[in-house]
Amino acid sequence: xxxxxxxxxxxxxxxxxxxxxxxxxxxxxxxxxxxxxxxxxxxxxxxxxxxxxxxxxxxxxxxxxxxxxxxxxxxxxxxxxxxxxxxxxxxxxxxxxxxxxxxxxxxxxxxxxxxxxxxxxxxxxxxxxxxxxxxxxxxxxxxxxxxxxxxxxxxxxxxxxxxxxxxxxxxxxxxxxxxxxxxxxxxxxxxxxxxxxxxxxxxxxxxxxxxxxxxxxxxxxxxxxxxxxxxxxxxxxxxxxxxxxxxxxxxxxxxxxxxxxxxxxxxxxxxxxxxxxxxxxxxxxxxxxxxxxxxxxxxxxxxxxxxxxxxxxxxxxxxxxxxxxxxxxxxxxxxxxxxxxxxxxxxxxxxxxxxxxxxxxxxxxxxxxxxxxxxxxxxxxxxxxxxxxxxxxxxxxxxxxxxxxxxxxxxxxxxxxxxxxxxxxxxxxxxxxxxxxxxxxxxxxxxxxxxxxxxxxxxxxxxxxxxxxxxxxxxxxxxxxxxxxxxxx
RNA sequence: GGCGACGUGGCCGAGCGGUUAGGCACGGGUCUGCAAAACCCUUUACGGGAGUUCGAAUCUCCCCGUCGCCUCCA
Numbered sequence: 070x071x072x073x074x075x076x077x078x079x080x081x082x083x084x085x086x087x088x089x090x091x092x093x094x095x096x097x098x099x100x101x102x103x104x105x106x107x108x109x110x111x112x113x114x115x116x117x118x119x120x121x122x123x124x125x126x127x128x129x130x131x132x133x134x135x136x137x138x139x140x141x142x143x144x145x146x147x148x149x150x151x152x153x154x155x156x157x158x159x160x161x162x163x164x165x166x167x168x169x170x171x172x173x174x175x176x177x178x179x180x181x182x183x184x185x186x187x188x189x190x191x192x193x194x195x196x197x198x199x200x201x202x203x204x205x206x207x208x209x210x211x212x213x214x215x216x217x218x219x220x221x222x223x224x225x226x227x228x229x230x231x232x233x234x235x236x237x238x239x240x241x242x243x244x245x246x247x248x249x250x251x252x253x254x255x256x257x258x259x260x261x262x263x264x265x266x267x268x269x270x271x272x273x274x275x276x277x278x279x280x281x282x283x284x285x286x287x288x289x290x291x292x293x294x295x296x297x298x299x300x301x302x303x304x305x306x307x308x309x310x311x312x313x314x315x316x317x318x319x320x321x322x323x324x325x326x327x328x329x330x331x332x333x334x335x336x337x338x339x340x341x342x343x344x345x346x347x348x349x350x351x352x353x354x355x356x357x358x359x360x361x362x363x364x365x366x367x368x369x370x371x372x373x374x375x376x377x378x379x380x381x382x383x384x385x386x387x388x389x390x391x392x393x394x395x396x397x398x399x400x401x402x403x404x405x406x407x408x409x410x411x412x413x414x415x416x417x418x419x420x421x422x423x424x425x426x427x428x429x430x431x432x433x434x435x436x437x438x439x440x441x442x443x444x445x446x447x448x449x450x451x452x453x454x455x456x457x458x459x460x461x462x463x464x465x466x467x468x469x470x471x472x473x474x475x476x477x478x479x480x481x482x483x484x485x486x487x488x489x490x491x492x493x494x495x496x497x498x499x500x501x502x503x504x505x506x507x508x509x510x511x512x513x514x515x516x517x518x519x520x521x522x523x524x525x526x527x528x529x530x531x532x533x534x535x536x537x538x539x540x541x542x543x544x545x546x547x548x549x550x551x552x553x554x555x556x557x558x
Numbered sequence: 559g560g561c562g563a564c565g566u567g568g569c570c571g572a573g574c575g576g577u578u579a580g581g582c583a584c585g586g587g588u589c590u591g592c593a594a595a596a597c598c599c600u601u602u603a604c605g606g607g608a609g610u611u612c613g614a615a616u617c618u619c620c621c622c623g624u625c626g627c628c629u630c631c632a
Contacts, residue, residue: 100632113632153630240561240628289630311632316561318631344632345563346625353626390581391571396564396625403570406582413581444572453572456580466596528591535593546595553595 072127072446074307075394077315077341078237082448087306088339093129094301095121096338098293098310098318099191101138102172103153105363106179108347108384108399109311109354115385115496116344116393117309118185120449122494134300135188136293137176139169140195140276140286152286155275165275169193179364182381184496190300194292198278201287201295204329205266205280213328217257219269219283223324225262232327237341238316264321266291290321294329294337297322303330308338312345344393349374351398362399375401382498383408389451389495410459415500416555417462418487420469427474432464434479438486451495458491470548500556512543516552519545 072085087093097117100110117135124131139154158165180187194201205221208214213231214223225234265288270277277284297305303326310319319341326337346353349360362372370378387407391397437457444454461483467473468480475483491497519534535545538554546553 098632101630107632109632111632116632235561238561238627312563313627313631316627317629346632348625351625353631355631387570394563395571398570400570402582406570410581450572452581453579456572459580463596470596523591526591532592539594544594547590547593548596549589555595 072123073448074340074342075448076339077343078336080239083340085340087129088304091128091130093124093131093307094305095124095131095133095307095309096293096297096301096305097133097135097188097308098314099135099137100172100176101153102169102176103157104172104356105365106172106176107354107361107363108367109361110176111179111183111364111384112347112388112393112397113309113311113344114180114185115183115388116449117342118496119389119393119451119494120307120309120342121186121188122496123445123449126489126494132190132301133188134190134192134297136296137169137173137191137193138292139173139193140165140292152276158275166195169195175365182368183364183385184381184498186496192296192300194287194296195276197292197296197299198287200299201291202267202278202280204291204295204298204325205287208266208325208328211328211331214266215259216282219285220257220265221267221282221288222258222263222265223321223328224259225264225324226260228324228328232324234324235320236336237323238320240316264288264290264317266325290318291325293318294322294325297337298326298330303333303337304335305338307340307342309342309344312343315343345396348396348398350400354399367404375404379404379408380500382411382500385497386411389497390455392448392450392452394448411497412500412555412557413462414455414458414491415497417458417465418491418499419555420553421465421484421487424465424468424475424480426477426480428476430475430479431473432468432475432479434475434482434486437461438482441486441490445490445494454490455495458487469553512538512554516545516554520552 073082074085075082095117097113100106117133121131121133140152152165154165154168158168161168177187205214208223209216209221212224213228214221228234267280267282267285267288269283270285272284274286277286297308308319308322323334323337326334348354349362352358352360354361362374364384366372366375367384368378368381370376383404384407387399387404388397390407390410441454441457444450444457447453464473468475492499515534515538519531519538522528522531522534538545542556542558543554544557546555
């Protein structure tokens with residue numbers, strides 16, 4: 070059974086096949102680095118991290134490009150207003166690049182903690198101005214754009230004569246026109262829905278470059294078209310991003326690619342994949358609503374909605390427990406539940422490592438493994454795949470206690486599946502236990518001591534040891550013949 | 559207004575025509591020095607209405623409600 074993915078372009082699940090096997094080109098819209106990374110960044114990054122990991126696991130040679138936007142997107146409506154990076158720089162009285170560097174570093178730090186792999190290439194918009202200018206020149210030469218006072222706009226009306234516009238987001242220009250507002254500062258544009266490829270810069274503008282049209286800076290969609298096609302060619306296999314980027318950003322990218330490369334661009338990418346958003350109490354998380362939560366706040370617990378901090382894997386697990394195309398409603402209750410569920414799985418994995426093989430198997434490992442991968446292949450349904458692992462937890466205790474059995478081969482296959490799916494593909498990490506081996510020996514000693522105390526009916530001592538272990542995050546499981554233990558926090 | 563998504567048991571969340579999803583939390587029992595764990599049991603949902611079907615949470619239609627996009631946003 071092959072991997073199928075939901076393609077926003079066709080609104081269907083389609084079997085995935087690379088254009089040039091075994092190579093896969095994947096481009097994902099990364100963050101605009103002007104603020105702290107938040108839950109939305111985490112979800113998007115984790116979603117495409119899993120896709121990247123899975124494609125790699127399947128044997129594809131993946132070139133994964135995820136950009137850093139450090140210039141271009143404007144604050145507020147239409148074409149006026151201020152670049153967000155610039156605004157932040159002005160407010161903090163530092164160079165724009167300092168803002169970009171600082172928040173890029175914070176983004177990397179958060180992603181590393183969440184065990185999100187770095188992309189193969191992480192290009193910045195400011196580092197690819199020549200590529201953007203070249204693309205704009207090509208679009209002008211082909212007649213799909215016009216220049217006004219040092220700014221260049223994509224001529225959507227002209228473009229529509231040769232290509233459909235609005236396929237990805239399922240809308241047509243007439244509707245857009247009906248819904249669009251007449252805004253200040255649009256006098257330069259021939260039509261309200263035209264969008265800027267290049268903007269003339271005032272002398273005081275902090276970031277500006279030379280161009281054939283004078284000093285200026287790039288429009289807010291061209292960077293992704295330029296960088297993705299520069300590194301991956303046109304068309305490439307997969308373009309990803311958050312659902313909120315479908316329109317206008319990705320629609321504009323498709324238009325730019327067609328305008329530059331013609332029919333050959335074929336919608337720029339074969340698969341357009343979008344992760345759904347994170348909501349807070351049913352509402353979209355956004356700065357304007359004042360309800361956004363940063364990744365660091367989840368880790369530290371320093372947020373009004375949180376009573377304590379949670380480790381990175383709690384957040385990663387929460388994301389994995391929902392399908393990426395569903396909205397994910399965030400709450401401390403959900404996060405805490407995810408964390409406990411994650412620990413339960415990790416304890417079972419640790420115990421699985423100590424199971425001894427038997428002459429025969431009482432459990433169909435291969436069939437189970439196939440079900441797991443069937444879920445992953447079904448548009449990356451990590452939630453359903455994880456459910457199958459939970460169904461294993463009780464069985465693993467039985468295996469460990471000699472109430473169920475597996476042959477050497479089946480046992481290895483089971484362990485392999487846990488490793489591959491949980492760690493390699495889903496990108497989970499075992500709990501951050503300090504020096505696990507020594508810790509384990511120490512705990513075992515205390516557990517033995519308690520067993521002895523109990524056998525001598527020295528219950529005060531036995532309970533003291535149990536309580537102290539509990540406080541250290543060690544939960545005891547008493548069986549008549551032995552005492553097992555597992556980590557809680 | 560246009561486009562789109564969704565409404566599942568206390569909470570989170572799979573589900574794509576027919577066997578218990580799963581997680582978290584809760585109750586009862588067995589067990590236990592007391593607990594926890596384990597085991598057993600209880601709980602058994604699908605916004606409302608109509609329709610298709612032998613059979614629908616799953617398909618169709620209508621209604622109600624929530625949310626997203628149409629402006630920067632993952």
